[in-house]
Amino acid sequence: MRMVDLINKKKNGEFLSGEEINYIVRGYTEGQIPDYQMSAFLMAVCLKGMNREEISSLTSAFVDSGERVDLSQIEGVKVDKHSSGGVGDKVSIALIPICACIGIPVAKMSGRGLGHTGGTIDKLEAIPGFKTSLSRDEFISNVNRYKMAIVGQSPSLTPADKKIYALRDVTATVDSIPLIASSIMSKKIAAGADAIVLDVKVGSGAFMKSLPHARELASTMVDIGKSLGRKTVAIITDMSQPLGYEVGNANEVREVISLLKGEGAEDLTVTTLTIASYMAVLGGAFTDFDTAYRAAADILKSGRAVDKLKEFVTIQGGRAETIDNPGMLSQAEFHIAIESVRQGYVSSIDAESIGVSSMLLGAGRRSKEDGIDYSAGITMLKKIGDKVDKGERLCILHTNMEDTKQAEEKARNSFCLSSSAPAPIKHIHEVIQ
Known part of the structure; x- marks a missing residue:
């Protein structure tokens, strides 16, 4: 050969x-x-x-190139979740306590972020004392006892994919659905999940900008999962604007706390409950989506989810009082308001530009060696469909940097206004299973 x-x-x-x-x-x-x-x-x-057989073979080859995580000592069906990435996407943090309340074991391995803000691991480390380095025994014990644990992703998983991705990044071969799908699914399968729920974002802040491309990626990944013996569901969710109202690490943790108290933004709440409900069905806690959704919504209303978040923070070494007093989370020195130059309705928001602005403020990494300012980020005050008066604030930038001109320009140019209100945003576009 x-x-x-x-x-x-x-x-x-x-x-x-x-x-x-x-x-x-x-x-x-x-x-x-x-x-x-x-x-x-x-x-x-x-x-x-590539055809579906080739993509499955490529995924298996990536998995076989490194270690496989053995979760057989964890009781129950292990359901993992993956997001294709977006701006203000803090759903994974909210899912952990909700699913644990339902009784679905969440044994999650997550990575650090590169780009707009930190990844799930970075966001959780914005909580004082929270540790994401657990021994294998601690990890398994926490999931069996509390139904939840999270650790940083092992470098020994799918080394072939890591090496090939680095090459794709410099050879203009990133935007290939067979390569994207096999890269994502190989990590989920190597991480030991029995079932996988995929959150495929679509819109200006997502890798997939159009619904047809998002649908193709979602269908491809569902087919891979099924061909390799994993129950798999893909949910295509909206990313035409930042999810929720906060972008940035500590800011997003604050918003998760509000969400778990039943006070979350509509788009964030609907997206989180939808994903949690499919995880509950795949995990065997419920037989149908509607019943699971009502149960997850009741968990938010009851306050059980925020109590479970405090328990989660405690068992991973963090200060649980942070959840009762989010003011303990780091806060930036400077707060810059971006005001509208005219009256109208917000017709669109370039979510990717909001993400870049957040990174320029210190909330994300340009390269993997960069540090992160947990307190940096952006608070969205207006979203698509909102009416705005001239001089009214659109968003607030949070930073410890003194020179913010580039970030301000990015944020200001992210908003487009029109004379009439646009059609309502659809939070969940499709479910593929």
Whole structure:
């Protein structure tokens, strides 16, 4: 078997066998296939695509390149959740206590963020004392006893995907649905989940800007999950504007606390309850979505979810009093209001630009070596459909930086106004299962 022949085969639109895909992934991971040949192969995949069997084989090859997490000692059906990423997406933090209240074991491995804000791990570390480094025994014990635990993602999971992704990033081969889907699903499967709920974002703040592309990615990942023996559901959720009202690490934790007290923004509440309900159904706690949704909504109203969040913070070394007094979370020195230059209705928000502005304020990383300012971020005061008067505040920037001109410009230009109110935003676009 020669790599040049396999490149040529894919270039001509032919299908590769599982054995051939394993040869490519293993050879590149072990250094036997050079970057220039792998780059050519990745570009051929971008141009010619892959069928479902090839994508499943590629996913399995990624999984087999590293360690698999063994969660067999954890009681019950382990349901994992993945988001394709967005601005203000703090859903994972809210899901942990809700699902634990329902009785679904949440054994979560999460990564750090690169871009708009931190990842779930970074956001939780904004809570004083919260630790995301647990021994294997602590992790399993916490899930069995409390139904919840989170740790940072192991570097030994899917090393082939990490190496190939780094190459994709510099060869204009990131935007390939077969490569995106296999990358995401390999990490979820290697992490040991029995079932997977996928939150596929669509809109200006998402990787997938259009519904057809989001639908294709969602369907591809559901097919991968099923082909590899995992119950899988994909929910296509809106990211045409930041989710909720807060962007930034400590700010988003504050908003999660409000959500779990039953005081969350409509879009954040609906998205969180929908995902939690599908997790509950896949986990076997309920037989149908509607019953699960009512139960999850009742958990928010009862206050049980915020109590469970305090327990979660405590068992991971954090200061539980932070949940009762969110003012203990770090706060920025400077607060800059962005005001509207005219009257009208907010017709659209460039969520990606809001995310970039937040990063420029210190809330995110430009490179993986960068630190994060937990107190930095943006509070959205107006969302799509809201009426705005001239001079009224659209959002507030929070930072410890003195030079914020670029961030201010990004945030200001993110808002578009029209003379009439736009159609209401649909929070959940589709469910694929």
